[in-house]
Amino acid sequence: MDSSFAITGKGYAIVAADMTVSRSIVKMQYNEDKIKVLGSHLLMAFSGEPGDTVQFAEYVERNIRLAQIRNTYPLPPPSAASWIRRELADSLRSRSPYSVNLLVAGYDLSTHEPKLYWIDYLGTMATVPFAAHGYGSYFALSLLDRYHDPEATVEEGLATLRRCIDEVSKRLVVTPGKFKVKVVDKNGVREVEL
Amino acid sequence: MSIMEYNGGSVVAMVGKGCVAIASDLRLGNQALGISSNFQKIFPITDHIYLGLPGLATDVTTLKEQFRYRVNMYTIKEEREIEPEAFAHLVSSTLYERRFGPFFIEPVMAGLTKKPSGEYKPFIAASDLIGCLNFAKDFVVAGTASSKLFGVAEGLWEPGLEPEDLFETISQTLLNAVDRDAYSGWGAVVHVM
Numbered sequence: 194m195d196s197s198f199a200i201t202g203k204g205y206a207i208v209a210a211d212m213t214v215s216r217s218i219v220k221m222q223y224n225e226d227k228i229k230v231l232g233s234h235l236l237m238a239f240s241g242e243p244g245d246t247v248q249f250a251e252y253v254e255r256n257i258r259l260a261q262i263r264n265t266y267p268l269p270p271p272s273a274a275s276w277i278r279r280e281l282a283d284s285l286r287s288r289s290p291y292s293v294n295l296l297v298a299g300y301d302l303s304t305h306e307p308k309l310y311w312i313d314y315l316g317t318m319a320t321v322p323f324a325a326h327g328y329g330s331y332f333a334l335s336l337l338d339r340y341h342d343p344e345a346t347v348e349e350g351l352a353t354l355r356r357c358i359d360e361v362s363k364r365l366v367v368t369p370g371k372f373k374v375k376v377v378d379k380n381g382v383r384e385v386e387l
Numbered sequence: 388m389s390i391m392e393y394n395g396g397s398v399v400a401m402v403g404k405g406c407v408a409i410a411s412d413l414r415l416g417n418q419a420l421g422i423s424s425n426f427q428k429i430f431p432i433t434d435h436i437y438l439g440l441p442g443l444a445t446d447v448t449t450l451k452e453q454f455r456y457r458v459n460m461y462t463i464k465e466e467r468e469i470e471p472e473a474f475a476h477l478v479s480s481t482l483y484e485r486r487f488g489p490f491f492i493e494p495v496m497a498g499l500t501k502k503p504s505g506e507y508k509p510f511i512a513a514s515d516l517i518g519c520l521n522f523a524k525d526f527v528v529a530g531t532a533s534s535k536l537f538g539v540a541e542g543l544w545e546p547g548l549e550p551e552d553l554f555e556t557i558s559q560t561l562l563n564a565v566d567r568d569a570y571s572g573w574g575a576v577v578h579v580m
Contacts (some may be wrong), residue, residue: 278448279449279452281445282445282448282449285445286488311422311423313417315443315444315445316445316448316449317394317415317443317444317445317448318444318445318448319415319422319423319425319426319444320423320425321422321423321425324422330420331420334420334421334422
């Protein structure tokens with residue numbers, strides 16, 4: 194039932210994910226952070242099968258860190274996303290696949306561009322200007338088709354994201370509740386209050 | 388719900404007079420929901436070969452990377468570029484390796500073979516998901532709009548098309564077939580060699 198959204202704009206990417214943990218019809222927690230900070234300029238929102246999500250996210254976090262320790266430089270967003278995709282694609286054809294859907298967002302310091310990758314549990318990866326996972330995607334994607342502007346400022350981007358969250362809260366049968374929002378730009382990663 | 392239709396997408400290749408063309412749509416979907424309108428499924432293999440990979444999108448990326456690796460190894464070992472005919476058999480054996488747990492991809496290839504006389508001979512081929520090759524002399528189709536592509540291509544294609552006419556023929560074939568398929572569309576790309 195979890196929803197996550199991400200958009201890119203002029204020199205930044207914003208990622209938002211709901212903060213509820215639910216089991217069956219019961220909400221178990223309201224303040225779960227489902228967006229991992231994988232490096233100074235890299236974010237990853239994860240959703241899917243409870244258990245798999247945190248396990249996989251921590252596995253990715255440690256391996257991205259390892260790559261940085263080994264090579265001195267951190268993996269740029271395209272390389273990090275490719276590695277993560279391959280892990281999911283290999284996992285899909287293993288005995289116990291991870292059911293985890295991801296939004297990987299980063300700021301590429303070599304090209305000075307924000308990057309956003311939509312990745313699902315099959316290992317499908319797409320480079321996109323905006324993306325969503327979960328039931329929220331059915332509302333947010335069409336809304337973003339209308340309102341997304343690649344040249345928008347961070348303030349405008351956050352306003353667009355606010356519209357997505359408001360729409361989902363209004364129309365989805367089960368309201369996702371609070372959202373955690375993180376921004377990545379040339380200065381790095383920061384959390385913002387909507 | 389078939390796994391071959393999960394992400395959508397179609398590819399077509401055609402032979403012309405001393406030229407070939409390959410074209411695809413750009414849609415990536417999750418069944419009926421569109422995710423991306425810029426998902427490439429055609430990849431350059433050498434300067435004279437293009438490979439189209441319609442089917443399950445995770446396998447599109449995996450196979451693209453696998454073919455890049457295998458063609459690089461071939462180039463280093465043989466100290467020359469791979470020929471389209473040899474590449475077609477590389478595709479076939481790569482797919483047949485996974486005979487009982489296949490990649491859900493139906494590849495389409497287009498290339499030019501250099502003859503001893505110096506002129507180029509057009510080459511196209513297609514394969515099913517376990518590597519059964521089809522060397523056609525006119526056109527090959529694959530993907531969710533393949534049935535529609537067959538019909539339009541059969542009507543529009545003719546032998547001996549010059550590059551400009553081949554471009555027009557393959558473009559109209561793809562565009563008109565894709566308009567009748569809900570799982571394909573959302574932009575298109577055409578390559579003429």
